[in-house]
Amino acid sequence: MQELFVPLAVESFRRDGGRQPGETRCFSPLANVTVREARPRLGARDVPLMAETDIAVVEAVIGSDLYRQSLRLREAILRAPLGLSLTQEELADDVTRQHFCAIFQGIAVGTVSLKPLDEATLQLKQMAVAEDRRRERIGARLLTHAEVWGRGAGFRLMVLHARIGADGFYARFGYLAEGDPFEENTLPHVKMSKPLG
Numbered sequence: 251m252q253e254l255f256v257p258l259a260v261e262s263f264r265r266d267g268g269r270q271p272g273e274t275r276c277f278s279p280l281a282n283v284t285v286r287e288a289r290p291r292l293g294a295r296d297v298p299l300m301a302e303t304d305i306a307v308v309e310a311v312i313g314s315d316l317y318r319q320s321l322r323l324r325e326a327i328l329r330a331p332l333g334l335s336l337t338q339e340e341l342a343d344d345v346t347r348q349h350f351c352a353i354f355q356g357i358a359v360g361t362v363s364l365k366p367l368d369e370a371t372l373q374l375k376q377m378a379v380a381e382d383r384r385r386e387r388i389g390a391r392l393l394t395h396a397e398v399w400g401r402g403a404g405f406r407l408m409v410l411h412a413r414i415g416a417d418g419f420y421a422r423f424g425y426l427a428e429g430d431p432f433e434e435n436t437l438p439h440v441k442m443s444k445p446l447g
């Protein structure tokens with residue numbers, strides 16, 4: 251097999267639209283990558299061409315490959331460590347929910363689901379980011395996407411059951427805790443909510 255080396259180095263993910271002299275931008279629905287010709291360095295090897303992509307948040311339609319990936323993330327992150335599995339009841343309820351995935355190079359690295367409770371209220375459920383991709387703002391992207399989607403669909407309030415430990419994450423985005431902690435799926439949780447108005 252032939253190895254492909256080109257004199258390019260991935261310089262940065264550039265979300266601000268800025269561009270430096272000598273940079274080339276590559277666009278695809280999943281990519282927003284800036285590459286720059288590698289500066290010649292004494293003894294430096296050519297760098298392999300990397301198909302780096304940014305994170306995109308997309309809908310995971312039930313029955314799609316992406317939905318199956320989201321189920322694997324939910325099982326691996328939210329259930330297996332607790333000795334639990336997604337139940338048939340939960341899977342059946344999935345048809346009432348909207349599902350989104352954060353994807354990197356076509357692979358789901360985060361997921362979230364939204365369940366309408368009534369005309370005004372949306373419940374955020376099953377928020378999970380792959381363990382090796384945490385603290386990269388993927389959770390923030392999913393949460394923001396969920397809120398924008400909810401607002402656009404006419405919902406006025408987002409509610410959720412936060413695991414104690416993850417409640418600080420939601421608090422950073424303006425969610426307020428209410429009531430006493432309670433147990434769900436063997437872990438203590440607290441109710442949180444945020445107006446979408």
Ligand SMILES: CC(C)(COP(=O)(O)OP(=O)(O)OC[C@H]1O[C@@H](n2cnc3c(N)ncnc32)[C@H](O)[C@@H]1OP(=O)(O)O)[C@@H](O)C(=O)NCCC(=O)NCCS
Nearest residue numbers: 377378379384385386387388389390412413415416418419
């Ligand atoms: C909670 C979780 C979704 C956060 O996702 P993430 O991609 O790591 O979070 P982000 O990188 O987007 O973090 C955004 C901000 O929240 C902060 N944050 C992230 N996790 C946090 C936590 N557990 N407690 C307090 N703050 C947290 C980050 O430091 C960052 O702060 P900043 O805006 O000041 O920089 C992720 O840790 C996860 O999947 N955990 C396991 C499953 C879980 O607990 N899900 C929630 C069920 S209710």
